[in-house]
Amino acid sequence: MAFYLLRVPQRDLETFAHSLSNLKKLTKICKICHNLTDQEQCSICSDPSRDPTQVCVVESFQDVLAIEKAGSYPGVYHVLHGSISPLNNIGPDELYIETLVKRVKQGIVKEIILATNTNLEGEATALYIKQALDGHKTEISRIGRGLPTGVEIEYADDQTLVQALLTRKSI
């Protein structure tokens, strides 16, 4: 990286250095969905054209970017910031699951789409959330056909993601 930066013009380098030093200062976490933002609420949560009754639950903000890039999802998100992974000492309390339950309790959310990765941790996380939301009147679905087992959402191609969201099924 240092070798690459040595070839960048000085002015660009200074702009880059300035942005870099502000990266953490200006980056906030959306108070509703926990996506990255520079405001109190992210651009998706504050967009009136998005459907707040449909919430897609993902592990990371990279997953939000991937689904947004695919461009056919009309709802909003909930970013967990990881997945349940006993091997890495990450339990449900380390993730934003409690705030998801709170969002559902508020009564606006009609459908939860569990779009965690299709690996072991992602499946365990989806199952845990389904159980945590048991008894609430919200429809819960899991992303469907299209995503091979073990694949990470972030690296799936656009068409596969569109298919996976369209063919979600109740769990």
Ligand SMILES: [Zn+2]
């Ligand atoms: Zn948000």
